Amino acid sequence: MSNGITRLAPSPTGALHVGNARTFVINHLLARQNGWRVLLRIEDLDGPRIKGDSSAMIDELSWLGLEWEGPVVRQSERGELYRQALNRLWSERWAYPCICSRRDIEIAASAPNLGQASAAYPGTCRGRFADESQARQGGRPVAWRVIAPLAPMLFDDRFAGPQSVDLASAGGDFVVFKNDSQAAYQLAVVVDDSAAGVNRIVRGDDLLESCARQIHLRRLLGFDEPIEYWHLPLVIGPDGRRLAKRHGDSRLCYYRRLGCTPQRILGLIGFMCGAFGSRREADMNDLMEAFDIERMSRSPVVFGPDDDAFLAGRKA
Ligand code: GLU
16 A cells, blocks of 8 residues: 545536546546545535535545545635634735735736736735734725745646746736635645645646645645645547537536446546547446556547537437
C-alpha cells in the first residue's frame, strides 16, 4: 500500500455529466492502480450556484462504481477552519481586507495610464486598512485578498508537464474570503487538502492556474507536505467549447433515465481515454486493467453525436 491519499471533490452546482464523470473515473483508476486512499469532499461553498442537496450526486458517483472512505467532508460545515487560516495569513500581512467592487476594478483596469495589459487586480486596498473594522467603516462589504507572488510560479504536473504561471498578471492579488464572509475556493481547498493529508490531486486542467494560487497559499500557510498533480484535458463539444448545456443534455441522470447502464458509461470513458479501441461496455475491473494514463491523449476529448447515441442506446 502506498501512502498516497487522493480525493474526489465534486461541486454540487449541477448534476454529474460525462465530462466531470470522466475526471472522477480516471482519479479512481489511478488510485486503485497505485494503492492510494480515496476521500470524498463536497465543495458546496459557492452560495447561489449550489443546487439542491448533494445526495443525488453522491448516489450517482456510487452508481458509477466509485468508492471512497468515510466520512464525507462538506465545505459548508468548515467555516471555522477557513477563518483560522485567514487569521494566520492576516497576522503575517499576506492577506488584506478589500472593499473594491467588480466595477471599481474594471474602472481601474481601464484607466488610460495602465494600458490594456492590466485586467489584474490593481492592488487598490493593499496596505490601505489597519484592520477589518476600519475597512468596514464605509459600510461596504469586505473581502480578503492574498498578495500574489512577483515571480512566476513554477511546478511540474504529472500529466500536463512543467508549468509556469505568472499570478501577478493572471488576476493579481486574489480573493481568499469573499465579501459574503464565505471562504473562496482557493483557500478552502488548500485547508481541506492539508487537513486530510491529501498528496495526490487529479482534476481538470481548467484548474492549472488555480493550482498555482493553491501552491502559493500552501507555502504561506506552512503546509509543506508535497502534492503530486495530474491536470487532465477537459471534455469538449463538437464546436471545441467545453461540454455544457449548449451541446444538449450530457448528464448521467439523463442517460440513466433512457436505460443506460454504468457499464456503458465506463466503456465510453475507457474509449475516450484510449483504453479501448471502440465503444463497448465495461466494468471498473475491465477498465482498470486496460487503462494506462501514459496512453491518454494530451488534447481535449470531443463528446460527439456517436458518443451520445452510444449512451442513449440509439444507432448513430
Ligand atoms: N470542485 C471542483 C470541481 O468540481 C474540483 C476542485 C478541485 O479538485 O480542487 O471541478
